[in-house]
Amino acid sequence: SQTIHQWPATLVQPVGSPLSLECTVEGTSNPNLYWYRQAAGRGLQLLFYSVGIGQISSEVPQNLSASRPQDRQFILSSKKLLLSDSGFYLCAWSQPGTALAKNIQYFGAGTRLSVL
């Protein structure tokens, strides 16, 4: 069966410090991968998505970047955090291919980031 791991669960960082959040998927190959941010009481904002190694698309201009160094590894980074980067970050994956079932997304447990 497929599993998704996301860490850390909680992170408190000072303004201006770097960030690295990691997400890995097991039990599947060439998944579509996603990074979302969720503000308190709000829906999900898609930040980045990837359909393959080294293929990253950004949805919104921001202070963050993403990388996919391996097939099932997705990393969210920042060189210098801003206060506005605080939030709940979620990684997700979906099946590759063209079938409708690919659109079902499976989420990690999330990382609560507080920038102080």
Next chain:
Amino acid sequence: SQQGEEDPQALSIQEGENATMNCSYKTSINNLQWYRQNSGRGLVHLILIRSNEREKHSGRLRVTLDTSKKSSSLLITASRAADTASYFCATDPKTTDSWGKLQFGAGTQVVVTP
């Protein structure tokens, strides 16, 4: 961008009652999905309904889709305290870039009291 908008934003009911929440969207879709999120956790997929389907059931969940009104509803029957969570609709819009990006609404927060 958020395409799905849930209504109500919050819902408080007692165990055994039914909970109904609605989702409206703006553009044509391939399918619509409902997800559940427990507080501080990731989202869990509940059910997917395709654009050519009108109703779907899964256990105590019933989903309807009206593409003419661009709306969907999620009914949870005989609710339990464990159903306390936020519920999100997500649409898979029909666009030229339709490879599987979902657009999530802001969610309905459901509280079920014993």
